[in-house]
Amino acid sequence: MTGIPESHPRYLSLVTRERLVEMMHRGIVSEAGLIAHGRGEAFDYLIGERTNDFAAEAERAGVAALLLAEKPVVSVNGNAAALAGKELIDLAGLMGARMEVNLFHRTEERVDNIVRYLESLGGREILGPEPNAKIPGLEHARGLCHSDGIYSADVVLVPLEDGDRAKALKKMGKTVITIDLNPLSRTAKTADITIVDNITRAVPNMAKLAEKMCRSSADELRDILKRYDNGTVLRSALACIGRNARISGEWRM
């Protein structure tokens, strides 16, 4: 589009930026979403822009929890739709999960835009417009949701989520799975399963895992969850950042 050569060392990162800017002009990503993306870029850089072991482990646990769920729901905001819309639809399909558009900077227009965008990618029966329930403990617009979706879900995948909302969902007794590149964020610390990975890598990884793991028994899946420790995963992610910064300091100058 703007002719970034594929050979450019930062090709993927630059193309992704352009995509988000375009999605902002299409009313799908918010302005604050662009800033949030930049934060993610920095943390992705510091974890080496790859799916590390701690992320692969959390992705496996996340898939196990979603497959075991009575009522799994995948929450989608503007950045998630722009970065991994098709992939989230595929993942939700494999899980039999409902999708719900849920925005931090909510406007009905943007909810509609995102629903239409996901439908254009093949998504069906996506919740979001005309919310009829409320997550307790959140300011009005932030708490709006759907009784058939997030409100009644037992397991929710909430990628790129706000900290207050992650907490409120936990308080409702839900199992909260998030994808968040910042292992220090409140969402990362609040969730039951925190995938410290770029959403563009994490969701396809999870879809691949789901294709295999859907043949596992419930006991095998429960076993994965029993052995999973989110604190260890977060500490590993932070240690990785610390190591990368140190190694760069020692060798790359």
Add this chain to the structure above:
Amino acid sequence: MTGIPESHPRYLSLVTRERLVEMMHRGIVSEAGLIAHGRGEAFDYLIGERTNDFAAEAERAGVAALLLAEKPVVSVNGNAAALAGKELIDLAGLMGARMEVNLFHRTEERVDNIVRYLESLGGREILGPEPNAKIPGLEHARGLCHSDGIYSADVVLVPLEDGDRAKALKKMGKTVITIDLNPLSRTAKTADITIVDNITRAVPNMAKLAEKMCRSSADELRDILKRYDNGTVLRSALACIGRNARISGEWRM
């Protein structure tokens, strides 16, 4: 404006974000500037959102270099103008430095908007429109500059600068001072003096230093520069990030 209470733990960060979004709608900050700001936020978080010793040392060296310059120039882009416009004008005044608006995503309209904005803050004789020179080795639009400004400067302060441009300025034989929160960026590694600090803290710090240091002799200033080692400063910044990530991993969970 949107009623963020001053007591909010992230008040300053949230207000700054709103300011940048507003500046984007006023045609001063580019969309890519919002993403870049997010990256800066992440690194600022990791260095503790404060002026560390390594930054204070670089700020002192930066002021010494600017005061010793025959022809110091302060380069300003959209984010720099939005985040520290008034402070950069004050600093340039103390240094007798010319200011030049120089954009990575250059449009003549945005150059004009930024010049007018800086003039509304008290800036005078700001260069930018009608460029009449070119930085060698850069693609046309990226290389445009002014013969009375960046082109003929011996010392340039280029906050939040692109890596290629920082390199091209070095190649022209200039002393390059940058303000960049990412100690791993190409700009950070290329500059002679890299201030790893938020521009909103760095520029007022430098203005305060300049008020004192303008009474120092040239020999005293040269002595500061002789003792300054940018490699050590960058290694200290990375060590700080590593330490903060590690400490968070050990204690904050």
